[in-house]
Amino acid sequence: MTDAPVIRVRGLVTRFGAATIHDGLDLDVRRGEILAIVGGSGTGKSVLLRTILGLKAPDGGTVEVLGKRLADLDPDARAPVLKRMGVLFQDGALFSAMTVAQNIRLPFNEHTRLDPKLVGQLIRVKLAMVGLPQDAGAKLPSELSGGMRKRAGLARAIALDPDVLFLDEPTAGLDPIGAAKFDSLIRDLQRSLALSVVMITHDVDTLGAIADRVAVLLDKKMVVGTLDEIRAHPHPWIREYFSGPRGRAALESRGH
């Protein structure tokens, strides 16, 4: 293993009509770290994630995931890269017409040629790893609670043991207890599967609990550092973000 970043963004420009969202944005995600992306509403966090995932072509600059520029690859060359990425969308984005087990089976069917019996066993393993009871496998997404849907979405995201895991607001919509459990679940999985994790979050608790580094979208660029470095940053938005009542409470509970 080398120390090449799993994700390298250089000089990214994103425009919507006349509005420029990102202007010369740089970002590196190191192997094996949990990087949290924060930023105010409308600063383009989700667009950044979509660009990294190759769902949107950059308007300028380059985005490399695992050494490949997804936007430039043809569909055949994309598959091996996609196989090494897992994504958890905000509400799980489970396919609503399929049961949870079928959802988790899909990446296996698409990218591997394993014995169906073994896949069945691996599905049980994934369900257990994300802390879902096994009878959730036969259920449809609409029969699950929001928290369970997120866990099921996570099980699908880690189905093929990806190198990089993307999380879009993993704790949004969960109660504080559920959110804390989800945080520790992500930390656990990250450690035991040696994942690199990129997550968008609004949750200051999550930052304090599990993020190795924090990336803040500020003035169309990225400010990256450990939580303590970021907290010492003089930018007024950051000051306000961490010194607001919510931010302070979350950080105090962490012992700062």
Added chain:
Amino acid sequence: MRGADHAGWAKSGRNGADGVMTLGGRWTLAFVPDLEAALGKLDARGARRVRVDLAAVEALDSGGAWLLHRQLRRWRDSGVAVELSGASDAQAALLERMAIAEEERKPLARPFEGAFRGLVERVGKGTFHTLGEARALIAFLGAVVTTWIAAWRRPARVRMTSVVHHVERIGIDALPILGLLAFLIGVVLAFQGADQLRQYGAEVFTVNLLGVSVLREIGVLITAILVAGRTGSAFTAEIGTMKVNQEVDAMRTIGLDPMETLVLPRLLALALALPLLVFYANLMALTGGAAMAMLGLGLSLDQFLEQLASAVKINTYLVGLIKAPVFALLIGLVACYEGLKVTGSAESVGVHTTRSVVKSIFLVILADAVFSVVFSWLRI
């Protein structure tokens, strides 16, 4: 990059009576067939204890861990003590997690009832569902009428801006497509009619055929079906989307009655616009028929009009037109009812939009059949 990828391997050896298994390489999902083969070759026969050394394992993911766990369990089940060594903390933790997956074994697939039983069950459920829907639709009609009466008492509460807006969308915006459709149907009717009647030398009666069928049936039916597909679906989707976004709930909390603000203006607009559209469609279909008659049968416009006047009474036209408000009510009721029944997801919007169109077209044709029976009974 991760260096040259090489499949995981496993070697078995002996240390006195104990088996010693040395594992190495990449134990990942990509190498499952190699790993299964390697594990199959391991030999622990006769050993009371097996030591498994993971020190040379470069990578272990849940796929590899599961295969290894299965092998360890087989040994344990046959009474062999297993001892792990050389695993990193993460690897040991991952292997430990595998045990959780085995604790319970609930089925992953939905239970499958027998084909026949399933069929009977679905038919039964479907029947009750349909009856329930019919009942609910009638209840909805009742609610609409109640709102309507309340609105008559306080006409200021009728949202005229909304009504006018919907009349424009239902009526004026539909003119081009409806006109073209009706014109073409007039052409086709005249063409087919002339073709058949020519055999009896009665081509001129094509005009009778055209006039009566268009004014009594075709004009209103085509218009209603087009409006059901175009406007009914739009109503359901709009109201459904508002339900998904909780806009309807927000309305209620502000004290607005969705019946009054969403349903009533749409129904009123439909009831106003549909008869007008029917008149327009009749005109266009007759124009199409006239064009065909003049080109294909060599009738002059005067002859066409004369023949038409002798074939068609004012009643013929009114019989068609009187159905229009009824059809409008059916389409609007079904569309708004389905829209308000949308729950939660975007998927539900799609389901109810489809249902809305199918149901309203079905009800329109059913109502048309009832009208036919009633009219023949009344000898109109």
